Amino acid sequence: xxxxxxxxxxxxxxxxxxxxxxxxxxxxxxxxxxxxxxxxxxxxxxxxxxxxxxxxxxxxxxxxxxxxxxxxxxxxxxxxxxxxxxxxxxxxxxxxxxxxxxxxxxxxxxxxxxxxxxxxxxxxxxxxxxxxxxxxxxxxxxxxxxxxxxxxxxxxxxxxxxxxxxxxxxxxxxxxxxxxxxxxxxxxxxxxxxxxxxxxxxxxxxxxxxxxxxxxxxxxxxxxxxxxxxxxxxxxxxxxxxxxxxxxxxxxxxxxxxxxxxxxxxxxxxxxxxxxxxxxxxxxxxxxxxxx
Amino acid sequence: xxxxxxxxxxxxxxxxxxxxxxxxxxxxxxxxxxxxxxxxxxxxxxxxxxxxxxxxxxxxxxxxxxxxxxxxxxxxxxxxxxxxxxxxxxxxxxxxxxxxxxxxxxxxxxxxxxxxxxxxxxxxxxxxxxxxxxxxxxxxxxxxxxxxxxxxxxxxxxxxxxxxxxxxxxxxxxxxxxxxxxxxxxxxxxxxxxxxxxxxxxxxxxxxxxxxxxxxxxxxxxxxxxxxxxxxxxxxxxxxxxxxxxxxxxxxxxxxxxxxxxxxxxxxxxxxxxxxxxxxxx
Amino acid sequence: xxxxxxxxxxxxxxxxxxxxxxxxxxxxxxxxxxxxxxxxxxxxxxxxxxxxxxxxxxxxxxxxxxxxxxxxxxxxxxxxxxxxxxxxxxxxxxxxxxxxxxxxxxxxxxxxxxxxxxxxxxxxxxxxxxxxxxxxxxxxxxxxxxxxxxxxxxxxxxxxxxxxxxxxxxxxxxxxxxxxxxxxxxxxxxxxxxxxxxxxxxxxxxxxxxxxxxxxxxxxxxxxxxxxxxxxxxxxxxxxxxxxxxxxxxxxxxxxxxxxxxxxxxxxxxxxxxx
Numbered sequence: 001x002x003x004x005x006x007x008x009x010x011x012x013x014x015x016x017x018x019x020x021x022x023x024x025x026x027x028x029x030x031x032x033x034x035x036x037x038x039x040x041x042x043x044x045x046x047x048x049x050x051x052x053x054x055x056x057x058x059x060x061x062x063x064x065x066x067x068x069x070x071x072x073x074x075x076x077x078x079x080x081x082x083x084x085x086x087x088x089x090x091x092x093x094x095x096x097x098x099x100x101x102x103x104x105x106x107x108x109x110x111x112x113x114x115x116x117x118x119x120x121x122x123x124x125x126x127x128x129x130x131x132x133x134x135x136x137x138x139x140x141x142x143x144x145x146x147x148x149x150x151x152x153x154x155x156x157x158x159x160x161x162x163x164x165x166x167x168x169x170x171x172x173x174x175x176x177x178x179x180x181x182x183x184x185x186x187x188x189x190x191x192x193x194x195x196x197x198x199x200x201x202x203x204x205x206x207x208x209x210x211x212x213x214x215x216x217x218x219x220x221x222x223x224x225x226x227x228x229x230x231x232x233x234x235x236x237x238x239x240x241x242x243x244x245x246x247x248x249x250x251x252x253x254x255x256x257x258x259x260x261x262x263x264x265x266x267x268x269x270x271x272x273x274x275x276x277x278x279x280x281x282x283x284x285x286x287x288x289x290x291x292x
Numbered sequence: 293x294x295x296x297x298x299x300x301x302x303x304x305x306x307x308x309x310x311x312x313x314x315x316x317x318x319x320x321x322x323x324x325x326x327x328x329x330x331x332x333x334x335x336x337x338x339x340x341x342x343x344x345x346x347x348x349x350x351x352x353x354x355x356x357x358x359x360x361x362x363x364x365x366x367x368x369x370x371x372x373x374x375x376x377x378x379x380x381x382x383x384x385x386x387x388x389x390x391x392x393x394x395x396x397x398x399x400x401x402x403x404x405x406x407x408x409x410x411x412x413x414x415x416x417x418x419x420x421x422x423x424x425x426x427x428x429x430x431x432x433x434x435x436x437x438x439x440x441x442x443x444x445x446x447x448x449x450x451x452x453x454x455x456x457x458x459x460x461x462x463x464x465x466x467x468x469x470x471x472x473x474x475x476x477x478x479x480x481x482x483x484x485x486x487x488x489x490x491x492x493x494x495x496x497x498x499x500x501x502x503x504x505x506x507x508x509x510x511x512x513x514x515x516x517x518x519x520x521x522x523x524x525x526x527x528x529x530x531x532x533x534x535x536x537x538x539x540x541x542x543x544x545x546x547x548x549x550x551x552x553x554x555x556x557x558x559x560x561x562x563x564x565x566x567x568x569x570x571x572x573x574x
Numbered sequence: 575x576x577x578x579x580x581x582x583x584x585x586x587x588x589x590x591x592x593x594x595x596x597x598x599x600x601x602x603x604x605x606x607x608x609x610x611x612x613x614x615x616x617x618x619x620x621x622x623x624x625x626x627x628x629x630x631x632x633x634x635x636x637x638x639x640x641x642x643x644x645x646x647x648x649x650x651x652x653x654x655x656x657x658x659x660x661x662x663x664x665x666x667x668x669x670x671x672x673x674x675x676x677x678x679x680x681x682x683x684x685x686x687x688x689x690x691x692x693x694x695x696x697x698x699x700x701x702x703x704x705x706x707x708x709x710x711x712x713x714x715x716x717x718x719x720x721x722x723x724x725x726x727x728x729x730x731x732x733x734x735x736x737x738x739x740x741x742x743x744x745x746x747x748x749x750x751x752x753x754x755x756x757x758x759x760x761x762x763x764x765x766x767x768x769x770x771x772x773x774x775x776x777x778x779x780x781x782x783x784x785x786x787x788x789x790x791x792x793x794x795x796x797x798x799x800x801x802x803x804x805x806x807x808x809x810x811x812x813x814x815x816x817x818x819x820x821x822x823x824x825x826x827x828x829x830x831x832x833x834x835x836x837x838x839x840x841x842x843x844x845x846x847x848x849x
Contacts, residue, residue, distance in 0.1 A: 115325060275398065470725075480677055
């Protein structure tokens with residue numbers, strides 16, 4: 001428009017020309033709503049309703065069960081380790097990609113995003129092939145008494161693989177958009193590289209980093225397929241929460257299964273809320289990754 | 293020599309840390325991603341072409357691959373239609389609860405697949421919420437391929453919606469006005485002017501949902517029935533082979549799946565490049 | 575088509591923001607009229623109301639004697655050229671131009687050969703023959719401008735409306751296209767209304783100029799009439815400096831010589847046949 005006409009307030013339908021008739025609109029909204037309720041909300045509701053089917057007492061008892069507690073502990077540990085690793089590598093990779101020019105940048109990016117395209121089961125398979133009893137390093141590990149598969153390290157590795165791209169994917173576009181000027185200024189003022197990183201770069205990317213960590217964590221805690229392959233399903237030892245849910249369900253212990261599942265569902269909801277909050281408040285400070 | 297502090301000489305810049313950060317990144321990448329994948333490729337290739345072909349085309353493998361690919365295709369197709377609808381409604385209309393719905397679209401990504409899996413099982417099993425309603429009509433959902441499709445619809449929805457949404461948001465109102473002024477009906481405007489512009493994004497979303505669906509495990513196995521040749525998905529077959537210590541078998545199937553994902557991704561990339569060139573976007 | 579356009583007392587509010595407060599204007603068939611005014615004066619809104627893209631709160635638009643509110647957007651047959659052309663990027667130049675013809679209901683639609691023929695004819699008219707298979711991304715700004723014009727003309731519009739037609743072009747192209755548009759108009763004779771904030775452009779191109787301020791038409795007249803007798807202090811202020819590349823100072827206080835020079839300099843800028 002040539003005028004500086006202020007943007008029309010929302011709800012104003014000046015666009016009679018560029019919109020569907022009200023009837024069509026309401027119809028489309030209704031269909032979309034029905035679809036979403038059926039596909040999304042139904043499963044979500046089912047988790048909580050089934051969890052409380054025998055009342056609050058049974059619900060709490062299921063959660064206090066030692067194996068359940070062990071599963072929760074393991075999940076938290078694995079997530080912390082995987083997310084921690086991915087933060088370090090993600091920051092390093094994003095720094096290298098965003099602040100420098102070098103050949104193979106695009107290749108590096110593609111490789112970093114590779115785990116997104118790999119089935120979770122395959123993500124676990126690769127580690128079994130490497131560290132499993134019949135795997136490449138299997139015999140060597142056995143003679144040295146090192147357990148990777150069917151133990152914590154294997155689970156951490158598989159989870160790290162699956163969640164590898166999340167942090168880097170948020171940081172790279174963000175740091176690229178922010179450029180190198182501030183860092184160069186700091187350096188020219190005499191700061192060391194490390195100090196520059198901590199006091200200039202990190203604060204600039206903190207919201208993007210937080211966003212990436214949020215997504216990374218949600219996936220790390222909830223990962224099932226990859227962990228199922230490497231864990232051996234040993235109750236109380238190598239069961240993460242999702243695996244524990246599987247075991248309980250297969251034993252027809254539905255209430256307990258859904259009780260543990262409800263914790264994971266709560267985690268998902270909290271993740272969604274935080275995600276929406278971060279997007280709303282800090283959308284300029286967050287890059288929109290391919291998978292939001 | 294530097295201009296503005298940046299690279300003139302290869303990789304030398306005012307900013308320090310190139311070596312170490314690149315080193316960390318590549319080391320991490322190799323340890324966790326590249327080497328394991330390489331081992332898989334080696335294992336799969338190591339069986340030799342003849343054996344590879346035999347395993348890949350054995351009846352059970354083919355059935356599993358067929359199920360995974362076709363269910364993923366159908367689910368992605370359904371998501372393309374309804375995902376487009378959801379994106380349209382979220383972008384163009386204002387109604388109460390819109391922002392909650394917008395956030396909720398990400399649920400399948402945030403929710404652990406096992407949780408989704410047991411939920412779907414409980415809903416669609418014969419004495420479940422929906423299953424019991426349909427049982428009198430002799431319609432079974434759980435433990436059939438249909439259940440696999442439903443699970444994959446759940447899993448793939450965000451990929452379509454989130455890919456189409458930003459493109460719809462950027463769609464210029466003026467081309468719709470121009471179209472209307474030229475005499476086109478609203479229907480024609482939507483189908484010949486608006487949708488063609490977002491169709492590459494829709495295709496990308498479809499492909500992403502498809503790729504995700506092919507590899508999906510947790511949401512499917514509780515509700516699929518897992519009968520060989522009938523309702524057994526490829527990822528499950530990989531797990532079964534592993535439990536049998538048939539590493540070679542598992543690797544071959546995995547390699548086939550990876551190859552398909554790779555091809556799909558290449559196709560997406562090609563479509564996006566072609567389209568960008570045609571429409572003149574940077 | 576030389577249809578006359580009558581705008582009567584148009585009022586339009588966007589929420590609490592009054593874009594138009596009773597704008598009236600009469601345009602004779604075949605005229606080329608400029609709507610001129612500062613930002614926020616309502617000129618684009620006025621154009622959009624005439625086009626039918628906005629519905630006025632009060633007032634009406636007449637084409638000859640026909641009340642436009644009785645017409646659907648298609649029936650209005652408005653040729654509109656947007657400031658940024660709004661070409662269909664995924665369609666070739668030919669398909670863009672043919673769009674309006676193909677969009678007609680089957681009953682009124684010419685055969686596809688006929689449609690193609692007409693589109694090529696229009697392409698020739700805007701001097702872009704040979705470009706039919708190109709995509710908008712492959713065209714320069716001036717070329718896109720002309721494709722947009724051809725596209726608008728394809729539906730044989732009653733009126734041609736142009737929103738800041740040269741706003742998105744650089745100065746040199748702008749000057750050439752101005753000349754081109756005037757010749758084009760003389761050749762084809764459509765009733766044409768264009769919006770601009772550029773006084774020189776308005777005064778150079780138009781048969782008559784309507785000056786808008788804060789949602790009202792302050793004055794309508796030939797460029798010379800406006801310069802000689804500004805209807806209000808706002809108009810006088812606004813057009814000060816227009817067409818005065820050879821003369822300084824107000825028209826009123828000039829000597830005869832200066833006055834004649836001023837007139838001559840204006841006349842020199844004006845296309846023949848408008849005095």
